[in-house]
Amino acid sequence: MDDLINKLKVEIIEVLNLEDLDLDDIETDAPLFNEGLGLDSIDALELIVLMEKEYGIKIDDPKKGKEIFYSVKTMAEFITKNQ
Amino acid sequence: MMNGFSNNYIISRFAIIRKGRVECNEGVFDFPDEDDGAKFLKSIYKQLKIDYPKFYKMDRLCKLAFLTADYLFKDKNLLKKYQPEEVAMLFANYNSYIDIDIKHNTSIANKDKYFPKPAVFVYTLPNIMLGELSIRHLLRGENVFFISEKFDTSFIFDYTVNLLDTTRHKACVIGWVDYMEKDFESALFFIENASKNKQGLLLTEENLDRKFNTFV
Amino acid sequence: MGNSYIAGDNIITSLGFSTIENFQNLLKGNTGIKVGLYPYLYPEKFPASLVNKDFVRENAIELKIDKDYTLFEQLLILSITDSLRDISINVKSPETLIILSTTKGNIDLLSNNPKGFADHRVHLWSSAYEIGKYFKTAHTPLVVSNACISGVVALNTADRLIKQGKFENVIIAGCDVLSEFIVSGFQSFLSLSKDVCQPFDKDRSGLSLGEGAATVILTSDKTKAKKPFIQIESGSGSNDANHISGPSRTGEGLYIAINDVLKGSKEIDYISAHGTATPFNDDMESIALDRHKLNNIPVNSYKGYIGHTMGAAGVIESIFCFESMRNNMLINSYGFENPGTVKEINVINKTESAQLKTILKTASGFGGSNAAILFRKMND
Numbered sequence: 001m002d003d004l005i006n007k008l009k010v011e012i013i014e015v016l017n018l019e020d021l022d023l024d025d026i027e028t029d030a031p032l033f034n035e036g037l038g039l040d041s042i043d044a045l046e047l048i049v050l051m052e053k054e055y056g057i058k059i060d061d062p063k064k065g066k067e068i069f070y071s072v073k074t075m076a077e078f079i080t081k082n083q
Numbered sequence: 084m085m086n087g088f089s090n091n092y093i094i095s096r097f098a099i100i101r102k103g104r105v106e107c108n109e110g111v112f113d114f115p116d117e118d119d120g121a122k123f124l125k126s127i128y129k130q131l132k133i134d135y136p137k138f139y140k141m142d143r144l145c146k147l148a149f150l151t152a153d154y155l156f157k158d159k160n161l162l163k164k165y166q167p168e169e170v171a172m173l174f175a176n177y178n179s180y181i182d183i184d185i186k187h188n189t190s191i192a193n194k195d196k197y198f199p200k201p202a203v204f205v206y207t208l209p210n211i212m213l214g215e216l217s218i219r220h221l222l223r224g225e226n227v228f229f230i231s232e233k234f235d236t237s238f239i240f241d242y243t244v245n246l247l248d249t250t251r252h253k254a255c256v257i258g259w260v261d262y263m264e265k266d267f268e269s270a271l272f273f274i275e276n277a278s279k280n281k282q283g284l285l286l287t288e289e290n291l292d293r294k295f296n297t298f299v
Numbered sequence: 300m301g302n303s304y305i306a307g308d309n310i311i312t313s314l315g316f317s318t319i320e321n322f323q324n325l326l327k328g329n330t331g332i333k334v335g336l337y338p339y340l341y342p343e344k345f346p347a348s349l350v351n352k353d354f355v356r357e358n359a360i361e362l363k364i365d366k367d368y369t370l371f372e373q374l375l376i377l378s379i380t381d382s383l384r385d386i387s388i389n390v391k392s393p394e395t396l397i398i399l400s401t402t403k404g405n406i407d408l409l410s411n412n413p414k415g416f417a418d419h420r421v422h423l424w425s426s427a428y429e430i431g432k433y434f435k436t437a438h439t440p441l442v443v444s445n446a447c448i449s450g451v452v453a454l455n456t457a458d459r460l461i462k463q464g465k466f467e468n469v470i471i472a473g474c475d476v477l478s479e480f481i482v483s484g485f486q487s488f489l490s491l492s493k494d495v496c497q498p499f500d501k502d503r504s505g506l507s508l509g510e511g512a513a514t515v516i517l518t519s520d521k522t523k524a525k526k527p528f529i530q531i532e533s534g535s536g537s538n539d540a541n542h543i544s545g546p547s548r549t550g551e552g553l554y555i556a557i558n559d560v561l562k563g564s565k566e567i568d569y570i571s572a573h574g575t576a577t578p579f580n581d582d583m584e585s586i587a588l589d590r591h592k593l594n595n596i597p598v599n600s601y602k603g604y605i606g607h608t609m610g611a612a613g614v615i616e617s618i619f620c621f622e623s624m625r626n627n628m629l630i631n632s633y634g635f636e637n638p639g640t641v642k643e644i645n646v647i648n649k650t651e652s653a654q655l656k657t658i659l660k661t662a663s664g665f666g667g668s669n670a671a672i673l674f675r676k677m678n679d
Contacts, residue, residue: 017202019139038136041545045201045488053198062489168537168555179423179444184480188409191483194342204484205544205665208402210445214666217538223555225536226668227452230423230442238441242456245463250535251559 004076012072015050016043028072036071044069057082092247093283094290096161096273098154099297100127100147106297107154120267124150140202141215142183144262148212149219151260151269156220164279165254171224171246172213173239174258175231179209181263212260224252234259234270236292243274244286253279259295270295303461303517303531304524306468308618309382311374312511312605313348316358317381321605321615322622325630326650330604332495332507340482346495347477348509348606350374364433369405369416371476372426374512376433379472382514387523388468390434396466397440399427400453400473401610404444407478430472446664447573448536449473450613451672454515455534458672461519468520473614474512481609482508488544490577496607498574498600498632499581499646501639506575509606513614529621532657532673535559539667546579550587552669553661557591560659560673567596567673568653569629571620571660574600575607576634580663585640587661596659599647603633613662617672620658624676629653 009026012018016039030036033044044065051057051068057079059065068078098107103123105112114126124146128138131153141149156162162170183206190199205211210228217223225246229235243255253276260269272294274286284290309317313331314324324331331348340347352370359365359373368376379397383390390397404423408416419425427440443453450473457469475481485491485508492505517531518524537555539547546553561567570593572584588594601616608615623630631650638646658674 017139018136020136040542042140042202042205042543048489049198049200049487060489167540172538177422177424181421184406184409184421187484188406188480191479192410197342197483199483199487201484201487201544204487207484208444208446208665210664210666210668211543212666213538214543214668217540217667218542221540223537223540223552225670226445226538226666227443227456227536228445230427230444232424232428232439241463241465242459245459249459249462 001076001080004079005072008072008075011050011054015046026072031071032069055079055083091277092244092274092286093277093280094272094286094294095275095280095283096155096158097271097294098151099270100151101268105154107157109157118265120265135219142180142206144180144183144260145206145212145215147262147267147269148258148260149215151271152216152220155256155271155273161273162220167221167223169224169251169253170222171252171255172216172222172226172258173243173246173255174213174260175229175234175239176209176259176261177232178261178263179230180207183207234295236288236295240288240291247274301462301464301519303458303519304521305515305529305621306388306518306523306525307382307386307516308514308621309378310511310513310615310618311350311378312509312608312615313350314605316354318618318622322619325604325619326628328631328633328650330495330633332509332606334494340477340479341486345491346507348507349477350510366414368429369408369420371405371474372429374476375399375430375472375474378474378512378514379434379470382516386516388516388518390436390470393437394467395436395470396438396460397430397434397436397470397472398453398457399430399440399442400449400471400614401442401475402444402446402449403475403481406480407476409480446666446668447607447609447612448662448664448668448670449610450617451534451660451662451670452536454531454613454617455536455670455672457517458531458534461517468516468518470514470516471614472512472514473611475510475609475611477508477510492576495634496576496603497634498576498602499638499640499644500635501637503576503578503581503639506577507602507606509608511605511608511611511615513611513618515614515618527625528677529624530675530677532675533560534670534672536668536670539669541667543667544665546583546663547667548583550583550590552667553584553587553663553671554590556669556671557587557659557661560671561591565593567593567657567659568655569623569658570596570598571616571658572598572600573662574602574632576602582641583663584661585642585644588644589642594643595645597629597647598644599630599632617660617674620660620674624655624658624674627652627655
């Protein structure tokens with residue numbers, strides 16, 4: 001799980017253009033949206049693209065994204081469950 | 084030389100980024116790495132000591148507009164005189180944003196690796212830069228974006244004067260922001276009533292043209 | 300300050316090649332949106348409103364514009380040509396200007412260029428140059444590219460130029476053609492509906508894309524105006540300053556734009572809203588209308604009939620407003636069944652006659668852009 005979490009952090013930084021951040025700046029359990037990194041709706045859509053591209057998991061309903069993308073941890077758990 | 088029927092307006096501030104240099108009311112600033120657009124924009128961002136994480140999400144065209152506007156609005160008192168809805172933006176460019184169009188097009192070219200990105204697609208509209216500037220500086224005036232081969236000084240001058248004469252707007256940002264591969268240039272001008280600012284260049288077609296062509 | 304009058308118009312969409320043909324279909328309650336597989340646009344089925352390409356080809360051959368112009372340019376030429384028919388506006392006069400309104404123009408040339416057009420033809424100013432050359436205009440046409448509010452902005456710009464006395468006539472022509480480029484982009488936003496879109500409805504799930512072209516001819520010369528006289532009263536715009544792809548939750552920009560054109564007046568007979576049928580847009584519009592206490596004014600969206608035609612939308616839908624005034628008919632908001640916006644608004648659910656004198660048209664788009672324009676029918 002740790003490997004997946006680190007991989008996700010690297011991918012999030014790249015896919016969302018969080019240029020000045022590195023791995024250590026993203027807390028595994030911290031909320032990604034609203035507080036924390038302050039991501040927005042476009043970022044949520046980009047994470048949906050990431051899920052499909054890197055992990056082959058298709059998310060059709062953007063509303064489900066809220067739970068899945070709550071934190072890096074919930075993302076990792078979702079991937080582990082659905083792969 | 085006076086043009087148009089009304090000339091109570093001045094170009095109170097300007098900011099131009101071209102050929103590795105920035106020129107604004109405060110002077111001329113040189114930046115290395117002018118050949119590498121991304122590095123160039125990043126070094127300006129760092130130099131201005133801006134803390135705006137969303138900067139990194141922007142495509143280069145918007146980054147260019149954003150940075151030029153930060154020079155334009157270096158004088159924090161400038162916008163304090165106006166309500167957000169009183170400041171209009173009148174922009175134009177040549178390329179729309181062809182670089183990002185190509186990027187989006189490439190992402191859909193391979194049917195086996197078909198992953199169009201919303202963060203790319205949203206920037207394929209040239210007026211998005213107006214959105215970014217509106218958010219950053221809280222500008223709620225009218226936006227118009229034209230596509231033309233050249234900066235049409237005569238038309239822009241006329242349109243701006245008419246806008247300020249006949250609508251709710253009391254100030255206007257005129258802009259030409261263009262980016263294509265290694266070529267980029269941006270020129271922003273803040274136009275307001277002469278009574279609001281004792282300093283500044285009288286807004287005439289000739290002055291606007293001359294200012295636009297600074298170190299071309 | 301003079302006045303600007305409508306002298307002529309044309310619409311080309313899935314519903315036909317003239318204003319009258321299009322409006323007749325609205326009266327009959329026919330939608331031009333069809334769910335289908337359009338492989339040249341997208342690998343899966345989706346709803347789209349597409350222009351009859353065979354008909355375009357036939358007409359293009361007739362006008363000898365089949366070889367040297369793209370589909371986008373052909374639609375513009377056909378639309379402008381039709382709008383000029385039977386009216387005495389001289390397109391070549393220095394008193395006449397053309398303004399084009401489009402979001403992506405010839406963008407499809409990036410991946411589909413069978414006629415081998417030069418690279419620069421992908422640029423909007425290049426299309427403007429070609430259109431100007433075709434009609435032998437005295438001035439190079441202007442191009443407005445302002446996301447989905449382009450059409451309303453172009454009309455507003457034209458109105459101001461006429462009232463300023465810069466031109467006697469301005470021809471506003473809007474067009475956008477669907478392409479893989481555009482469809483894939485909207486798909487990445489997960490903003491497309493699965494079936495025909497349902498503006499303002501509680502079950503709305505997204506927008507349906509459409510393509511088309513439309514032309515409005517504005518003139519300061521009342522003797523050249525079409526009867527009944529329809530004027531542009533005023534127009535305005537405002538940016539939400541909130542988010543680049545999501546509308547303001549308080550409808551800030553739209554509120555300001557409407558405020559500017561109405562100036563406190565509530566004497567509107569009908570509102571032609573943007574109504575894309577995305578959850579956020581329709582809610583935002585209802586909020587802006589509610590803030591203005593316009594909840595009871597009949598409102599509709601035309602996007603259930605012809606889809607979201609992007610750069611052409613503001614022009615096409617404004618002409619539908621003119622036709623509504625000419626026929627004194629309120630058109631049913633196709634796709635709407637049950638109210639579903641956060642603020643209550645009066646969505647038209649039946650096509651019926653009504654005295655229409657003043658119409659408010661609104662539009663909103665990416666980049667936080669919003670525009671509003673007021674049309675008035677004058678007595679002869």
